[in-house]
Amino acid sequence: MPAIRKGPDIAIWEITLECNLKCIHCGSLAGKPRVGELSLRECLSLCKDLYDIGCRGVTLFGGEPLLRKDWYIIAKEIKDYGMKLSIVTNGFINHDAIVPKLHRLEIDSIQVSLDASTAKIHDMIRGVKGSFRKAIEFIDASKRLDLPIGIITTVTKLNFKELPTMIDLVREKKVNWQIQEGMQIGGLSKDKILSKKEYLALILFIKSTQRRLSTEGIEVVVPHNTIPFSRFISNLNPYWDGCWAGRRTIGIQSDGSIKGCLTLPDNFIEGNIRKKRLIDIWNDHDSFAYNRGFTEEDLGELCKDCKYSRKCGGGCLARSLVLAGKLHSDPYCLYRIEEEFIKNKYRE
Numbered sequence: 001m002p003a004i005r006k007g008p009d010i011a012i013w014e015i016t017l018e019c020n021l022k023c024i025h026c027g028s029l030a031g032k033p034r035v036g037e038l039s040l041r042e043c044l045s046l047c048k049d050l051y052d053i054g055c056r057g058v059t060l061f062g063g064e065p066l067l068r069k070d071w072y073i074i075a076k077e078i079k080d081y082g083m084k085l086s087i088v089t090n091g092f093i094n095h096d097a098i099v100p101k102l103h104r105l106e107i108d109s110i111q112v113s114l115d116a117s118t119a120k121i122h123d124m125i126r127g128v129k130g131s132f133r134k135a136i137e138f139i140d141a142s143k144r145l146d147l148p149i150g151i152i153t154t155v156t157k158l159n160f161k162e163l164p165t166m167i168d169l170v171r172e173k174k175v176n177w178q179i180q181e182g183m184q185i186g187g188l189s190k191d192k193i194l195s196k197k198e199y200l201a202l203i204l205f206i207k208s209t210q211r212r213l214s215t216e217g218i219e220v221v222v223p224h225n226t227i228p229f230s231r232f233i234s235n236l237n238p239y240w241d242g243c244w245a246g247r248r249t250i251g252i253q254s255d256g257s258i259k260g261c262l263t264l265p266d267n268f269i270e271g272n273i274r275k276k277r278l279i280d281i282w283n284d285h286d287s288f289a290y291n292r293g294f295t296e297e298d299l300g301e302l303c304k305d306c307k308y309s310r311k312c313g314g315g316c317l318a319r320s321l322v323l324a325g326k327l328h329s330d331p332y333c334l335y336r337i338e339e340e341f342i343k344n345k346y347r348e
């Protein structure tokens with residue numbers, strides 16, 4: 001049955017909550033497998049359902065997705081349906097066994113979590129000694145087989161000052177670099193998230209590093225939830241047309257629960273594929289109504305009078321919910337942060 005609504009650009013699929021690290025910033029509090037995780041048969045059926053709704057790409061996520069014993073079968077099914085395949089891993093696995101399989105899959109993208117240029121800081125953040133060494137070994141093994149490997153860094157106060165030292169590592173490995181800020185969800189406490197000043201500095205760092213490394217063929221990616229409107233920074237996030245949750249992305253928990261975005265809390269679950277077909281959840285008029293049905297009347301106090309509000313939609317919904325206590329009112333908006341600093345400067 002063809003999808004009525006245009007399918008998502010990407011599905012973020014947590015295929016297991018099992019994990020072998022103890023990351024301070026873990027948003028899903030991973031460790032043990034989630035109760036009632038999908039069977040292989042259910043996963044393969046879900047691959048077809050994703051294809052049927054017109055999904056273009058799937059990112060396998062965790063936990064640590066490569067700990068699931070049948071991950072390769074699921075990944076191959078995704079590729080066999082012609083969808084793009086990405087995997088996010090911590091690299092703390094047997095790379096000799098895993099990397100050749102990724103090569104056979106002709107994977108479209110694999111990202112290794114790396115939060116510092118030294119073992120001391122990375123291992124502290126990841127909670128397991130040796131995690132830095134294993135991540136580097138995984139990157140090197142992937143490079144030897146010419147896999148499309150990249151680094152993904154989650155930035156908090158714990159590693160904010162380490163970013164400049166990571167440039168040399170990115171250059172040495174010649175890998176693309178995705179940078180994202182840690183949010184106050186799961187295990188990350190409020191005192192460890194970036195301040196507005198630090199967040200602005202982070203975006204400025206990313207833009208300057210983009211210019212430096214683009215001449216070497218290295219791509220540096222801004223956080224996907226960066227609101228692009230700014231007084232001073234151009235071409236910041238050209239793909240932004242409001243939060244993508246339930247519109248251009250779909251989140252799948254390992255028990256089959258469906259969200260617009262995995263960072264949203266469980267009261268944003270739209271249904272479970274064991275009780276309702278994915279195509280019916282996706283096409284349901286009432287699904288993801290908090291975002292699909294957005295109007296300017298939904299904007300919070302921070303955003304309702306902004307000239308960009310209609311284009312922006314009030315920013316990242318998960319970050320807005322955590323920091324403002326409501327949707328469509330994201331306080332980590334660069335345009336607003338810049339405005340606050342300008343006002344403070346003149347007061348001084």
